[in-house]
Amino acid sequence: MIAKTMALSSHPSAHCSRRKHHHRITIIALSILISPEPAASSGQHIYFPPDTTKIHQDKNACMLYIAESTIPHAGIGIFAGVDFAEGQLIGRDNWGDPAFATIDINWNNADPGGRSASKSRRDYHWPLTNYDWESSSLDIIEEEGDDASMTVTGFGAVPNCHFSLINVAEHGVSYDLAGLSRYNSPGSGAITPFVNRTSTARKDIEAGSELFVSYGSSWFKNRPDYATVPVKESYNEAERFLEKYGLFLLGNPQNTNGWKYNLFIDDMILKEEAQKDLWDIIKSFPYVSRARQALPATSEDVMRAIHRGIGAVEVENSMRSLEYLKEHGKCVDNIVPGNSTIPHAGRGAFATRFIPKGSLVAPAPLVHFTDKSALIMYNETRDRNGKLIKNEKEILTTQLIRNYIHHVAYINHHSTEFNARLQWAKNFSFHNEDWLYKDVTFLDQQWRAGLMLEFIATRDIKEGEEILIDYGKDWQNAWDTHVKQWTQVDPEKDFNNYTHLTKFSAMNAAKAIYRRAEFYKSDNAPIKTVAEQETDPYPRNVVFKCRVDVDIGIGNYTYAPETTPVYKRKWITKDLNVGHKKSRRCNVIERLDASSDYYGYDDHPFMYTVEISNVRKNQGKRENHVITGVPFRAIDIVDEKYSSDMFLKNAFRHEMGLPDGLWPKAWMNLVSND
Numbered sequence: 001m002i003a004k005t006m007a008l009s010s011h012p013s014a015h016c017s018r019r020k021h022h023h024r025i026t027i028i029a030l031s032i033l034i035s036p037e038p039a040a041s042s043g044q045h046i047y048f049p050p051d052t053t054k055i056h057q058d059k060n061a062c063m064l065y066i067a068e069s070t071i072p073h074a075g076i077g078i079f080a081g082v083d084f085a086e087g088q089l090i091g092r093d094n095w096g097d098p099a100f101a102t103i104d105i106n107w108n109n110a111d112p113g114g115r116s117a118s119k120s121r122r123d124y125h126w127p128l129t130n131y132d133w134e135s136s137s138l139d140i141i142e143e144e145g146d147d148a149s150m151t152v153t154g155f156g157a158v159p160n161c162h163f164s165l166i167n168v169a170e171h172g173v174s175y176d177l178a179g180l181s182r183y184n185s186p187g188s189g190a191i192t193p194f195v196n197r198t199s200t201a202r203k204d205i206e207a208g209s210e211l212f213v214s215y216g217s218s219w220f221k222n223r224p225d226y227a228t229v230p231v232k233e234s235y236n237e238a239e240r241f242l243e244k245y246g247l248f249l250l251g252n253p254q255n256t257n258g259w260k261y262n263l264f265i266d267d268m269i270l271k272e273e274a275q276k277d278l279w280d281i282i283k284s285f286p287y288v289s290r291a292r293q294a295l296p297a298t299s300e301d302v303m304r305a306i307h308r309g310i311g312a313v314e315v316e317n318s319m320r321s322l323e324y325l326k327e328h329g330k331c332v333d334n335i336v337p338g339n340s341t342i343p344h345a346g347r348g349a350f351a352t353r354f355i356p357k358g359s360l361v362a363p364a365p366l367v368h369f370t371d372k373s374a375l376i377m378y379n380e381t382r383d384r385n386g387k388l389i390k391n392e393k394e395i396l397t398t399q400l401i402r403n404y405i406h407h408v409a410y411i412n413h414h415s416t417e418f419n420a421r422l423q424w425a426k427n428f429s430f431h432n433e434d435w436l437y438k439d440v441t442f443l444d445q446q447w448r449a450g451l452m453l454e455f456i457a458t459r460d461i462k463e464g465e466e467i468l469i470d471y472g473k474d475w476q477n478a479w480d481t482h483v484k485q486w487t488q489v490d491p492e493k494d495f496n497n498y499t500h501l502t503k504f505s506a507m508n509a510a511k512a513i514y515r516r517a518e519f520y521k522s523d524n525a526p527i528k529t530v531a532e533q534e535t536d537p538y539p540r541n542v543v544f545k546c547r548v549d550v551d552i553g554i555g556n557y558t559y560a561p562e563t564t565p566v567y568k569r570k571w572i573t574k575d576l577n578v579g580h581k582k583s584r585r586c587n588v589i590e591r592l593d594a595s596s597d598y599y600g601y602d603d604h605p606f607m608y609t610v611e612i613s614n615v616r617k618n619q620g621k622r623e624n625h626v627i628t629g630v631p632f633r634a635i636d637i638v639d640e641k642y643s644s645d646m647f648l649k650n651a652f653r654h655e656m657g658l659p660d661g662l663w664p665k666a667w668m669n670l671v672s673n674d
Contacts, residue, residue: 060353063092066363067329068429069160070210070318075449076365076430077210078158078332079325084205089198090168092333092352096196098409099152099173100401101646102132103145107390108377125370127447130223131157140173141194142581143543143638144646151401152197153409158365161215163232164294164311165318166202168211173197175518178339178346182494182514182645186486187344189651192400192409193644195347208325210318230294235310237291246306249275260307275299330363330428330454340412341466344483347410349467354460361420361455361467362411365430368451370444375399398653400646411455413471413656419461420469422662425452436664472657482652515539517639526606527635529588541643546586547634548627549575550614568626575627575634583636586610589626604632 062081069077084090109124132149141148150173151157159168173194182188205211217231230238249268250259262268270278279299285292296305296313305313320329334355340348355361369375375398381391411420425431431452435443455469491513520527520542527544528536553569590609612625645651 062326062331063333064090064331065325065329066158066332066365066430067320067325070320071160071162074160076158077160079320079329080205080207080209080211081322081325081331081333083207084201086201086203088201090201090211091199092336095336096171096173096198097152098192098337099133099141099150099194099197100192101141101144101194102128102149102151102399102401103377103642104147105149105374105399106147109374110390124374125444125447126374127367127369127449130448131367140175143641144644145641150194159211159213161219162212162314162318163214163217163230164235164314165210165212166214167205167209168213169200169202170213171198171200175516177645180344180346180645182648183489183491185344186483186652187346189645189648190400190653191346193646206319208319208322209315210320212318228288228290228293230290234290234294238294238310241291241295242302242306242310245302263303263306272299275302328429330360330425332363334360335362335411335467337410340410342412342414342468345410345412349409349411351461351463351465351467353463355457357457357459359457361457361461363425363428364453364455365449366451366453367449368443368446370440375401396649397647397651400653411467411469413475414468415470415473415476418468418470419457419459419465420455420467421458422453422469422658423456424662425454428452437666439666472659474657475654478654479652482650482654486650513539514541514643516644517542517637520637523604523632526591527588527608527632527637529591531589541640543638543640544586544588544610545583545636545638546610546612546627546630547576547578547580547583547636548586548610548612548625548630549578550584550612550623550625564622564624566624566626568628571627571630571634580636584612584614586612586635588635590628594631607631608635610635 065079065081066076067079069075105126128151132151141150174196175193176195177193178191180188220226220229220231246263247259249270250262251269253259276299279302296302301313334352335349336352337347338350340346377396377398378390378392379394379396380388383389432450435451494514553567587610588608589611592607594605594607608630609628610630614623614625
């Protein structure tokens with residue numbers, strides 16, 4: 001493991017007595033269930049719309065707790081503090097979770113030549129690997145960059161996955177800037193715009209139940225450390241084994257009708273003690289498999305599972321009493337988000353109930369990084385062979401998640417009027433207090449979350465009051481400097497995002513002003529043709545991608561090498577099979593009335609003729625495709641990659657500080673000037 005620069009995000013005095021080490025420690029609060037306000041954007045992406053009429057409104061009951069998971073060695077889990085009905089939103093007052101995009105993390109941590117097998121930084125310390133979601137599961141972020149993933153707090157990080165117990169469905173995210181504009185706010189680009197990822201109950205959930213989501217089987221299959229964790233199909237195999245085991249206990253009778261009821265009769269070939277010994281042998285057999293791990297743990301559970309199914313037994317074993325949760329768990333719904341009272345802050349966290357002085361405001365499980373430089377984002381350049389590579393001499397910015405280091409989203413800062421403070425968690429099994437005395441080398445080997453902070457009220461906090469803490473002098477000074485240096489940008493001259501990543505050539509014929517592509521996703525508004533855009537262009541960030549299969553109707557190449565072939569055909573529904581992810585950039589060259597018999601696939605009033613330029617990688621041949629009769633549903637209107645506010649060159653980036661009294665001495669004095 002190569003540890004490069006770990007971030008010491010504490011007050012300045014923690015950096016004294018420098019040694020020749022470049023390690024810096026950074027910690028990010030990921031797992032707490034606190035989220036942004038519901039999006040006002042028209043471009044909301046929800047995969048399975050939740051039933052918003054089923055919302056629990058009891059403000060006295062804690063709706064959600066974190067506590068030790070019922071799955072052995074799984075760390076913390078999240079539990080229902082109240083009953084949830086099928087389809088009901090999980091959480092208070094219709095709030096969803098915030099999400100944080102990570103862009104090109106492997107490329108930015110590659111060697112200068114751009115290869116992801118780096119310096120070797122292929123093993124750079126990035127524990128978020130176990131908490132990230134692929135962009136395909138949150139399609140709104142797919143066009144943010146070439147390689148995008150998303151860290152979702154709350155239900156994106158806390159719940160465990162148990163394929164026989166999945167009781168929560170997760171949905172998409174929305175895009176909302178909380179009123180901050182790149183043209184009038186120095187806070188633009190400093191907050192995550194991806195908000196309101198809601199979760200709903202897949203079935204009726206009883207208070208005390210642990211909540212489980214689906215990670216997908218591939219999540220476990222692609223991680224060697226989880227090679228024996230049961231996946232969905234494992235339980236089918238385990239159920240079949242239990243049936244054979246039950247019949248074996250009855251001596252494999254020829255007549256199997258109603259055989260399960262005979263298991264309670266004393267004529268089984270093995271008595272209770274022998275069954276227990278045999279099951280212990282089966283469970284301790286040295287060759288472990290996913291299916292074997294899906295089997296019940298005890299012979300007593302075996303009998304219950306044969307009669308009622310493994311899932312029913314697992315449900316019973318995944319419950320904790322409310323008394324246990326109140327004593328050993330931490331309530332996570334004392335705060336909800338809303339628009340902050342602090343100018344340019346975007347969103348803030350507000351108390352859902354009266355919080356007495358000295359009591360818990362919110363717990364904050366942490367993910368630690370031993371390499372702060374992993375957050376750096378570089379510009380591009382070309383090497384002597386013309387290959388695009390990263391330019392380590394030009395840092396563009398850092399990953400947006402840097403702004404959320406240490407603290408729950410979105411508890412804001414006030415240096416004098418704060419009403420909460422931080423402390424390390426007390427009396428909680430998840431928090432490994434001994435880690436605070438370990439050096440960086442130890443932390444560099446830890447790829448799981450294992451630390452937790454708590455926000456504690458420094459005075460009585462009223463219901464509805466915004467929660468504030470002191471980020472420290474470093475952060476305040478950095479923000480003050482940013483505000484002084486920030487200047488408004490003329491919308492007609494907005495090339496703030498211009499880098500090698502956002503080609504200037506693509507902007508020449510477009511408006512400079514930035515406007516999200518979602519604004520143009522109207523079912524009735526016509527898409528402008530290339531000719532119309534010459535006098536009335538779209539903003540520079542708006543791009544069109546068509547769901548067209550360029551392999552349909554293409555035969556062998558028989559043309560001369562200097563010729564660029566043009567293939568013309570009518571769009572067919574089979575083209576939709578390419579999906580959103582593999583859609584291709586296209587130009588609309590003609591718009592026709594969809595009311596004619598020849599054109600008509602959906603309710604949109606127009607059909608389109610599009611042009612696509614394609615290069616076949618295996619042959620190096622360029623070809624053009626002209627596709628007629630393309631319906632509106634086959635044209636994706638998206639944003640140019642790297643054009644959104646989080647890529648603004650002047651966006652504020654600075655981690656929040658921890659006071660010296662909290663920063664472990666074992667992590668101090670590790671930064672050198674060399």
